[in-house]
Amino acid sequence: MRAETIREIANECGFELAGIASAHPSADFERYREWVADGMAGEMRYLTDRRAEVRGDVRNLLPSARSVICVGKLYNTPDPPQQPGDAKISRYARGQDYHVVMRRALEEMVARLTAIEPFEWKICVDTAPLLERSFARAAGLGWIGRNTCLINEPLGSWFFLGEIVTSLQLDAAAPPPDRCGSCTRCIDACPTQAIVPSLEGWQVDSRLCISYLTIELRGPIPEELHAGMGEHVFGCDICQDVCPWNARAPFTADPDFAGTTISLEALAQLTPEEFRVRFGHTPVARAKHPGILRNAAVALANRDSHR
Secondary structure, eight states: OOHHHHHHHHHHTTOSEEEEEEOSOOTTHHHHHHHHHTTTTTTOGGGTSTHHHHTTOGGGTOTTOOEEEEEEEEOOOOOOOOOTTBOEEOGGGSSSOHHHHHHHHHHHHHHHHHHHSOOOEEEEOSSSSSOHHHHHHHTTSOEEOTTSOEEBTTTBSOEEEEEEEESOOOOOOOOOOOOOTTOOHHHHHOTTOOEEEETTEEEEOGGGOHHIIIIIOOSOOOGGGHHHHTTEEEOOOHHHHTOGGGTTOOOOOOGGGOOOOOBHHHHHTOOHHHHHHHHTTSGGGGGHHHHHHHHHHHHHHHHHHTO
């Protein structure tokens, strides 16, 4: 099967980016191991338990794997109308659960590809133990910036990534050059200084990252990090907002990713059932109702302290 055919079908299934990587183990795995060993995964046990070693070889997911088809789906949308005091929710989480949207499109893609040539496959969307950005870079979709986001030169970094691990032997692409140059805007803009130096460049210390604090961390947020969180209640886009490669990033017309805002006061008063109705079909559900109330309390305190 030709790589061009795969890219065409990927585009028709709603993916703006598509490329092919070899299923060989990624050289980035040792860096991942060191990052975990340094404690930078925080309490995210799905990154540190037995699944950590699974990431070392994609054939642990599909023994017959020979290639990885990597895709990217744009989720960038214009900011909805906002009022002072609205809660800050990361752009990717304003609409429908992207796991559902991505898997549906990938399943359509698999159906169309296997109709051309049967093969073994496994779909991966975010939750699979796979070094997604490493394979996406190897597939030519972009380079990994200092903020650890995958950046595509013409289109920016507002992408969901997905993969089809396949038994097909396909022609792999080449990774693009790193074009961050001497820019440090993402590092300088991070209010909790979560982008820290490493032996090979830069990495994110999850324990300091607003996204981790508002989504993954269970229990109290360290008080010394409260001020840096501002009015963020779910995730953070600061390092992408300031990235020069996103200055002209296009918007998606996909209605699945459109969303609305909510005030901090209204968020803090949601009952469990109201939370489920409002956010149950969105990524915000991952933080759970108690987590969102905790985040709203910190955000309200931060806002009141600046009045």
